[in-house]
Amino acid sequence: MRKFGLIGYPLSHSFSKKFFTEKFKEERITDCEYELYPIENIELFVKLWSDNPELWGVNVTIPYKVQILPFLDEIDEASTEIGAVNCILIGRKNGEQCIKGYNTDAYGFEESLKPLLEPHHRKALIFGDGGAAKAVKYVLNKLNIPFLVVTRKATEGSILYEAVDEKLLDEHTLLINTTPLGMSPDTDTCPPIPYACLTDKHAAYDLVYNPEETLFLKQVRKKGGKTKNGLEMLHLQALRSWEIWNS
Template identity: 60%
Template sequence: MKTYGLIGYPLSHSFSKKYFTEKFLHEGIADHQYELFPIEYITSLPGLLEVNPSLCGLNVTIPHKISVLDYLNEIEEAAEKIGAVNCISIKKFGNEIYLKGYNTDAYGFEASLKPLLKPQHDKALVFGDGGAAKAVKYVLQKLNIDYQVVVRKATNGAILYGDVTPEILKSHKLLVNTTPLGMLPDIATYPAIDFMQLDAGHLAYDLVYNPLETTFLTKAAERGAAIKNGLEMLYKQAEKAWDIWNNIP
């Protein structure tokens, strides 16, 4: 039996478990299982690996995407630059366990964003500066898209929502929400910007996928902007994780 799983805390629901369980069923992949491992502290990881010798790969979610770095033998270049890992390959060499960390969020975001980009999307506003924003900023840099981070509390390198002028909104045609604003059950919340400044040249991307259309996306669409939720990104990163676990030496 090959086991894959998700570590994080708490783990009340999981896209990954549903995705991989259905994948194994529909594709006739026998002797594979995907389990949830709710560990509150990353210090529990070595013990988890010891009592689950069939583990071949892990997904990593909050709050461990950064703290897990100290437990890895190797980190891919992208994950190292981002400073966060959400996928781990587990290889065994005799009695030794070798862990390599990856960031598939960046892959998923880039793969789902690129088909939508147009020439005017050369400047972006990134709402929020948490863990999810790390992968977004990495991809924007890779695509040579200038970006400005917008936050609610003052921090270096970012501006406050109150500082987002009409001129900034008109010149930054790509808007990316990396915050949980608008996620169920708080669906009425959204980044506090002046949506009246948006037009058909804007692209609003929300990493939130539950609900499929957040208030942020609805308000942007009302102004004629193109919109995209985070569901495809989620599927893309899951597909990348499977490839890492099975096809990358």
């Protein structure tokens, strides 16, 4: 039996467990299982994989995407650039155990974003500058799309929401929400920008996927803009994890 799972704390619910459990059932994969491993501190990761020799790989979620780095033997290019890991392969290299970290968030976001893009989406605004924004910045840099980060509090390298006006929105037609604004149960919240200034040239991507259409996406759609939520990104990053674990 090969084991896979998710580490984080706390782990009250998990997209990943549901996704992989259903995948194994539908594809009649009977020699694999996916479990939740809520570890209270990152030092317990060593004990987790040493006590479970059948553990082949894990996904990593809050708050360990950065804390896990010192425990890894190698990390991929995206993880190096982003400074965070969300997928781990526990394998062997030259007869020795080798634990390698990957960032599949970047892959999931990029492949999900590409179909939304049109030639006039040349500049972007990223709402929020937390952990989720790191993968978004990496992908936009890779796609050569300049961006501005918009935050509630003044920080180096970001602008305030008050600075987002019609002129700025006219130039930046790709809008990406990386904040939890609009996430259930707070569905009546959204990034505070002048939605009246939006046009059908705008495209909005929301990393939130519950509800399916956030207030942010709804307001952009009403102005004729293209919209997409983060559910496909989750599916793609999960499938990429499966590819890595079976490589």
